[in-house]
Amino acid sequence: MKLTESLSFKNIKGRPARSLALTILTAIMAASIVVGTVTVTSLKTGLGALESRLGADIMVVPASAASKKNFENIVLQGSKGYFYMDRTYYDKVAEREGIEKISAQLFLASASAGCCSVPLQIIGYDPETDFTVSPWIRKSTGGELGLLDVVVGNDLSVFVGDTITFYNVRCNVVAKLDKTGTDLDTAVYTNTDTIKRLIESSLELGMNDFRDIDPDKVVSCILIKVADDHPVDEVLNDLNLHVRRTKSFKTKDMISGVSDSLIGVSGIIGILMCAVWLLGLVILFLAFTLSVNERRKEFAVLRIAGASRRKISRTVVSEALIITLGGSIAGTAAGLLIMLPFNGLIEESMGLPFLLPEAWVIIVLCFAAIVVSAAAGAASSAYSAHRVSRLDAGLVLRGDN
Amino acid sequence: MNNIKSRAGGIILFILSIALTVGIKLIFPACGPHDDGSFMNCHWAEQAVFGSGIALTTVSLIVLIFGSSKVSLGASLAMIPTAAVTALIPDVFIPLCRMPMMRCHTIMHPAVIVISCLIAVTALVNAAVIIRKKERSK
Numbered sequence: 001m002k003l004t005e006s007l008s009f010k011n012i013k014g015r016p017a018r019s020l021a022l023t024i025l026t027a028i029m030a031a032s033i034v035v036g037t038v039t040v041t042s043l044k045t046g047l048g049a050l051e052s053r054l055g056a057d058i059m060v061v062p063a064s065a066a067s068k069k070n071f072e073n074i075v076l077q078g079s080k081g082y083f084y085m086d087r088t089y090y091d092k093v094a095e096r097e098g099i100e101k102i103s104a105q106l107f108l109a110s111a112s113a114g115c116c117s118v119p120l121q122i123i124g125y126d127p128e129t130d131f132t133v134s135p136w137i138r139k140s141t142g143g144e145l146g147l148l149d150v151v152v153g154n155d156l157s158v159f160v161g162d163t164i165t166f167y168n169v170r171c172n173v174v175a176k177l178d179k180t181g182t183d184l185d186t187a188v189y190t191n192t193d194t195i196k197r198l199i200e201s202s203l204e205l206g207m208n209d210f211r212d213i214d215p216d217k218v219v220s221c222i223l224i225k226v227a228d229d230h231p232v233d234e235v236l237n238d239l240n241l242h243v244r245r246t247k248s249f250k251t252k253d254m255i256s257g258v259s260d261s262l263i264g265v266s267g268i269i270g271i272l273m274c275a276v277w278l279l280g281l282v283i284l285f286l287a288f289t290l291s292v293n294e295r296r297k298e299f300a301v302l303r304i305a306g307a308s309r310r311k312i313s314r315t316v317v318s319e320a321l322i323i324t325l326g327g328s329i330a331g332t333a334a335g336l337l338i339m340l341p342f343n344g345l346i347e348e349s350m351g352l353p354f355l356l357p358e359a360w361v362i363i364v365l366c367f368a369a370i371v372v373s374a375a376a377g378a379a380s381s382a383y384s385a386h387r388v389s390r391l392d393a394g395l396v397l398r399g400d401n
Numbered sequence: 402m403n404n405i406k407s408r409a410g411g412i413i414l415f416i417l418s419i420a421l422t423v424g425i426k427l428i429f430p431a432c433g434p435h436d437d438g439s440f441m442n443c444h445w446a447e448q449a450v451f452g453s454g455i456a457l458t459t460v461s462l463i464v465l466i467f468g469s470s471k472v473s474l475g476a477s478l479a480m481i482p483t484a485a486v487t488a489l490i491p492d493v494f495i496p497l498c499r500m501p502m503m504r505c506h507t508i509m510h511p512a513v514i515v516i517s518c519l520i521a522v523t524a525l526v527n528a529a530v531i532i533r534k535k536e537r538s539k
Contacts, residue, residue, distance in 0.1 A: 157498070157501065186502060337518070341511030341512075341515055344502060344507040344511075345507040345511070347502075
């Protein structure tokens, strides 16, 4: 028998308003699962990417910068901003014990790139000592980073071989980094010589908003990889004690702030999902119970006509299953229509590392959302199905129920 | 009631087309102009979507007025490729800004894709419903 000819399907068609309302309710439940789980998974993926992206165990910044409110965003997330300290601090830090690798970075905020009206963070780094940027290069032309060569973050819509303009200076894109889900994806990395050239050009244009600095004499941040035989805390204390006017941070401690925010957001999402589901299940349960109560005489007639208890029970459950399955699929599609195209907006408004999981993870989550929502709907009708299968047809039809 | 039911597809298509046409200018427009008054690429994508939105609104009016006639069927079918092309205007036919965190990428592009897809799907369903009605009435 075709599905459209079944009794369950005809029952659904016979009550379009009720069926539509229950379908929408199930759709909301399924959409809440998709949106909630994809958001939490994306936040976790983003945090994981940020942890591995930083690469360094310790970061050293000027003591004055450590008190700045947006300091962690600049260092961790690549938000636009800058601070400087004398390069002699780099030498002082390098002399301390327990340091396996050390590299300095210099932050500049560009007025704008040629393409866009939004400023970009330009980070000067030393390719020879670097151990945090190079491992993330996804595609490059190969060779050394020359004058006016830049490495761009994944979110910039320029490709290896293209050019990008800062302060009227055309720079060659020689490499592109992997995605991290943070503002670091819109940062541009280059060497000291290029930084000098950009500063000169910005002075000529009267657009210098990061003071008159000499890239040979200043650095913004010193990144340190601690040797295996030295505890990170020991090196950290040593640096904070002996290198004055700087502040050293353990990167794991810095991430803990982001991690706490992530736990908070995940908690709120979890509570909202629970509330939607609790309410949805109660409404579904009541709707199926009331619907079956209304139709007791209809089922009694079916019993007298020869339908078995099992057949009646199955009719009620399959009716619920058709409604909830349709709702689940529609809700999952709606959830995907929100999450996939609008992920950039969600990332921007959350201000947390946000990286969509791989396609197969999203497919599994959607499949789970459909199965769980449809099963929950069918389960909420199980009690009504059990009750209706036990009714006494004679009593119901006599009206003595 | 029956009249509304037979024109439900046309009503939805009209609302979605109006949402696209008005939204692209007022709710989810592209990035603003540079300080010197010049526009970025995304502005022209916005203009093209606006034009396409006007065409979709006009055709959806035809669907709405002619209910479930053959004219309505033809208009519904015409809306499918038009909506698909509209979805492709930003970033495929007309490139957007280079930074994905800019307004044209985060708001305009996804909004145009979602509404255009909804228009295409609704037009397809409406056409299927009209064809089915015609077959039944034979």
